[in-house]
Structure formats: C-alpha cells, structure tokens
Amino acid sequence: MRTKFAIMAALLLSMTVSTASFARPKASGIAGVVYGVTVGVPVKIAREVVSETKRMTRTLEDDFETKSGPRFSPVRLMIYGMTVPYGLVSGSILGSVHGVGDAFKYGYEQPFSKVSIGLGEDEVAMKTVP
Numbered sequence: 001m002r003t004k005f006a007i008m009a010a011l012l013l014s015m016t017v018s019t020a021s022f023a024r025p026k027a028s029g030i031a032g033v034v035y036g037v038t039v040g041v042p043v044k045i046a047r048e049v050v051s052e053t054k055r056m057t058r059t060l061e062d063d064f065e066t067k068s069g070p071r072f073s074p075v076r077l078m079i080y081g082m083t084v085p086y087g088l089v090s091g092s093i094l095g096s097v098h099g100v101g102d103a104f105k106y107g108y109e110q111p112f113s114k115v116s117i118g119l120g121e122d123e124v125a126m127k128t129v130p
Contacts, residue, residue: 026108026111028111028112029107029108029109030108031111031112032108032110032113032116033108035103035117036099036102036103036104036107037100040099040102040107040117040118041096041100041103041118043099043117043119044099044117044118045091045092045095045099046091046095047095048090048092048098049088049091049092049095050091051091052094053084053088053091054087056082056083056086057080060079061076061079064079066079095118098118099118102115102116102117
C-alpha cells in the first residue's frame with residue numbers, strides 16, 4: 001500500500017513540476033539572480049548601514065534632547081560612538097538578508113534591473129513612527 005501511494009505521489013509531483021514555470025529555468029533569470037547576489041548584497045549592505053546609523057542617531061538625539069545643542073558636544077559624541085557600531089552590525093545583517101531576498105525575488109523575473117540589486121525602492125526594514 002505504501003509503495004503504491006509513493007508511486008502515485010511521485011507521478012503526480014512529476015506531472016505538476018514539468019508543467020510549472022519554475023521547472024524550466026531561463027538562463028538570463030539565473031544570471032540575474034547571480035548578479036543580484038554578487039552586486040546587490042554589498043550595495044544593500046552599504047545602504048542599510050547608512051540607514052540604520054541615521055535612524056538610531058535620530059532616535060538617540062530625540063531621547064537625549066540634543067537637537068538644539070552644539071554639533072560636537074560630549075553627549076553627541078557619545079551618541080555617535082554608540083550608533084556607528086550599531087549601524088555597522090545591524091546594517092550588515094539586514095543588508096545581507098534583504099540583498100539576497102531582493103536578488104531572488106526580482107533577479108529571476110527582472111534580470112539585471114535596479115530592483116534586483118537593491119536600488120529600486122527605498123524601504124527601511126525597521127521603520128519607527130514618530
């Protein structure tokens with residue numbers, strides 16, 4: 001009984017896979033994914049590092065109420081000392097995840113496009129509402 005079920009499941013799977021669009025890969029789609037990973041991930045990491053550093057700096061400046069003070073006060077230097085390492089670490093992680101995601105999401109359907117390398121739309125992963 002188990003072997004009959006396994007044979008029927010394999011036949012059903014082979015019929016559905018052969019008719020699916022992902023079963024016949026396009027060479028340009030695969031090249032678009034590879035291009036999106038190799039070029040898009042470093043681009044997305046750089047964008048996320050800058051974005052996360054700016055976001056955290058704004059948040060801490062609001063928390064410490066240093067908007068009207070001098071540009072290089074001790075409090076602001078402390079804030080910059082905390083937010084730059086935070087931005088490097090969190091931006092690297094988020095950029096890697098989102099860069100690979102964009103490469104696989106857009107690289108196959110729209111090979112060699114701006115969105116496949118993370119330049120399409122400006123989206124912040126952890127947006128905070130003021």
